[in-house]
Amino acid sequence: MSIAARRIEERDRRFTTIDPSSGEPLSHYDLMSDDQAFAVVEQAHAAFGAWSRRSMEERGAAVTRLGETIRAAADEIADLMSREMGKLRSASADEVAACAAICDYTVGEAQTYLADEERPLADGGVGLVTYRPIGVIYGIQPWNFPLYQVIRYAVANVAAGNTVLLKHAENVTGSGLLIAELFRRAGFPDGVFSVLVIDHDQSDRIIEHAHVRGVTMTGSTRAGAHIAARAGAVVKKTVLELGSNDAFMVLEDADLDLAVESCVRGRVYNNGETCIAAKRFVVVDAIYEAFRDRFVARMEAIRCGDPFDAGSELGPMAREDLRDGLHEQVRRSVEKGARVLCGGEMPGGRGWYYPATVLENVAPGMPAYDDELFGPVAALIRVSDEAEAIRVANDSRYGLGGGIFSRDVDRARAIARDAFETGMVFINGYDLAQANMPFGGVKQSGYGREHGGAGIREFVNVKAVNMLG
Structure with missing residues (x-):
């Protein structure tokens, strides 16, 4: 040499x-x-x-x-x-x-x-x-x-x-x-x-x-x-x-205040860089517009900033290449027909920040539907009813986690137990891991x-x- x-x-x-x-x-x-x-x-x-x-x-x-x-x-x-x-x-x-x-x-x-x-x-x-x-x-x-x-x-x-x-x-x-x-x-x-x-x-x-x-x-x-x-x-x-690209279903009898706050937290916690984060939001037609409007308003208000500033709600992404990759997924989803409701623009200045972003009209064939968005980008998917919500939630090569919002806890429990093709399900909330509960997934989630x-x-x-x- x-x-x-x-x-x-x-x-x-x-x-x-x-x-x-x-x-x-x-x-x-x-x-x-x-x-x-x-x-x-x-x-x-x-x-x-x-x-x-x-x-x-x-x-x-x-x-x-x-x-x-x-x-x-x-x-x-x-x-x-x-x-x-x-x-x-x-x-x-x-x-x-x-x-x-x-x-x-x-x-x-x-x-x-x-x-x-x-x-x-x-x-x-x-x-x-x-x-x-x-x-x-x-x-x-x-x-x-x-x-x-x-x-x-x-x-x-x-x-x-x-x-x-x-x-x-x-x-x-x-x-x-x-x-x-x-x-x-x-x-x-x-x-x-x-x-x-x-x-x-x-x-x-x-x-x-x-x-x-x-x-x-x-x-x-x-x-x-x-x-x-x-x-x-x-x-x-x-x-x-x-x-994973975890789906959170919002059914017609959901508590909207709880659903919106939980879904926002589930999307931006840890800067959105979480395997078990809420990523696809599958909302039934009866309440879709009410959920969308309140969810977008809350996401628009998310403050990006210094991780050590107590007023910050969203820090930078961990690496520049990760931010670039996320933005490319947003760009390609929009190119295929998704619509940006907030965020979606690469910010200037120092650091690898990316704004809280919401995409609508998300459908199969788009990165926002098919792939994992490992950052603060939410995909809204409108469905007609519970049956379609379950089908869309399971329409994924992944199967790590997911969520259900419904005031009928017995109904949500039955869906979670028998119909959701994931290793973990949250009902009426969002959380990470519990030490006394198994953590892991199915399909290509491992x-x-x-x-x-x-x-x-x-x-x-x-x-x-x-x-x-």
Whole structure:
């Protein structure tokens, strides 16, 4: 290799995180070499032996300390997340509080869902079902919830006795490294939780490493398909939480005040950059115009601004390319017949801001109908009745979440239970994740679950011990 080529390679092994509110650089990081990355995997594998032999009570005490550590460092964590990816400072504080609560919940969850079970055998013997850790679990996580995306898989796995690796999104590398520091402050042994600062090609090699026993990933459907293929080629289980274009149905007997406020929050929370955000609003004809007018007025009033300004309701998008891509989806939808009711124009000035936007006349064949809009753009779809609302809501290759607004809760519950083709449904409101409820989707939104008891069993060996005499 020539000296010039070596310098280019060395330069390409360093990257810079950017403040999305200004476009200014934050910090510089060097990517690990393959040898450095593999050494981290080896350390995680070595740590697994001792960690997996600790009692559930000991592991639970460590998770409890982690929750206390997160609460103690709340301002440090929240400030960094808002600087790195642009979420409102208030949303960052919410995320920190939720993650500390997940730690508390997981301790009891492990005791409930990982406890040994005895079952009688047909010949009079006794069967034992036991849930044993399997080793090193590799997590590939996105930037939109820098702490939560990590805590929700990492805490469940360390509580179960596994050790954990993290490849975080490049633009929130500082947050990833801070999470590793929080584990250290909480007293976790070296190697139980580790961060890999690597690129995508190196990540593929980590998946293939003999000591990695499972892979969990949150991100786009295309990335999920790639990771599943790489893991499947070496017969490793994956859990994938992918994208969606969640439909929220507003039926004729909905409480309009509640529906409008919930739908606005569901579209702009976290700057609209949420996999389980409300994205398509499927409204029956009888109340369509009333909902539309009030929804548009509320969206028009959303104030874009500095994430650290308490008066801001919408911060910048996390990266410039993401904003450009979102605007192109809006442009192509309009080109195909959608109508902009508010927003939809690229703002000038510093930072990667995009206004709260509402599109009407949205139909199949448009990005606003078919694809995920990962930003503050809402798609309004007018339907004749409940039956058409259900059909349109399910007319998607995705199936993560969705919502129903109706004063008849029994009616909404029946639709949610029997007719909605998603992993999660909200009735008469919008929320994110609940620690005691499973989180995940169907169709091209992925497979596997996190939270709610199901998540803590994803990467354990469900072992049958048959005592016959």
